[in-house]
Amino acid sequence: MSAGARLRIGVLGCADIAWRRTLPSWRHQPLVEVSAVASRTLERARRFTDRFGGAPVEGYEELLARDDVDAVYVPLPPELHVEWTLRALAAGKHVLCEKPFATSLADAQKAVALARERGLLLMEGFMFLHHSQHARVRRLVADGLIGEVQLFFAEFGIPLRPAPQPGGAPARASTLPEVAAYPLRAAQLFLGPGLRVAGAQERPAGAHGPSPAGSALLVAPDGRAAQLAYGVEHAYLSGYGLWGSEGRLRLERAFSTPDDLTPVLRVERGGEVSEIALDRDRHFTNMAGVFARAALHGEDFAPHTEAILEHARLVDEVDRAALH
Ligand SMILES: NC(=O)c1ccc[n+]([C@@H]2O[C@H](COP(=O)([O-])OP(=O)(O)OC[C@H]3O[C@@H](n4cnc5c(N)ncnc54)[C@H](OP(=O)(O)O)[C@@H]3O)[C@@H](O)[C@H]2O)c1
Structure with a gap:
């Protein structure tokens, strides 16, 4: 090439x-x-x-x-x-x-x-994986910002009424698996592969169509847990948090971060609240770069397909575990 x-x-x-x-x-x-x-x-x-x-x-x-x-x-x-x-x-x-x-x-x-x-x-x-804010959060946590991580929690929810499509056509409404994907993938990013499903719930179909809400409790091989919630008839929420032995942190708009937003990490530790400004980034642009570099230069494709399989395994397990 x-x-x-x-x-x-x-x-x-x-x-x-x-x-x-x-x-x-x-x-x-x-x-x-x-x-x-x-x-x-x-x-x-x-x-x-x-x-x-x-x-x-x-x-x-x-x-x-x-x-x-x-x-x-x-x-x-x-x-x-x-x-x-x-x-x-x-x-x-x-x-x-x-x-x-x-x-x-x-x-x-x-x-x-x-x-x-x-x-x-x-x-x-998964464009959000390509925003530098998550690597920064992981480095801060590895450096002991909140002590030893005990729990990861994440939510992604969007309102019922989607914006019209290009050209003014009515938009297709997003479904629960489309929004669940973000917290489920983020849990793997922070707690690693091999997550098991301890429990899950999905609200049955309602007045507006298919299942509007769900949640899951996951457990990592080392015993740490992730609590996740997602929905398509919700006030907008897109964030995650980590609760450690010495403090906790929270990042809002973590999954659908606009390019021009300066993300702010909120940290509570020892009774003090502080905010850390993270770098702006273009996750969609970065994702295209990762894809193109791999395809153009014949890099190892395996991590991308292994990630697909690991995510699909987890989704399958959540589906099987879900109480309706
Ligand atoms: N990464 C993100 O931030 C993000 C955000 C939102 C959605 N997504 C994902 O992107 C995908 C598309 O979501 P979207 O909301 O953008 O989709 P959408 O607006 O509903 O568009 C889907 C397109 O698929 C084509 N299509 C072919 N058969 C169709 C059918 N039977 N019904 C409807 N559309 C059909 C249509 O294109 P033509 O009419 O031109 O053929 C349509 O414009 C989903 O997997 C969603 O989860 C990702």
């Missing part, structure tokens, strides 16, 4: 998240370019390519057949992720797929097996 090469990415579906966050963020990432955008309707694809560049394409299969697409970004509704990932891998494309990648461990295993067989990169789009 020549110096200055860019990964040419095709987008499958004109999703709200692609319009609002992902594609605008790529303007700041020199390693990627939008080479094509596919939609079920050409008009919607054109609306995207007028703003972000690339060729408008009617039909997802048509995009996968193109020679000017090295990789695809899949921001489709979750139930379509695995199907279109398998098709993209079969067409020889690397895949960056929105979270939650799979709705079952078996599906995740099938896609990972194909990616490995074809020597292609498959990565789940």
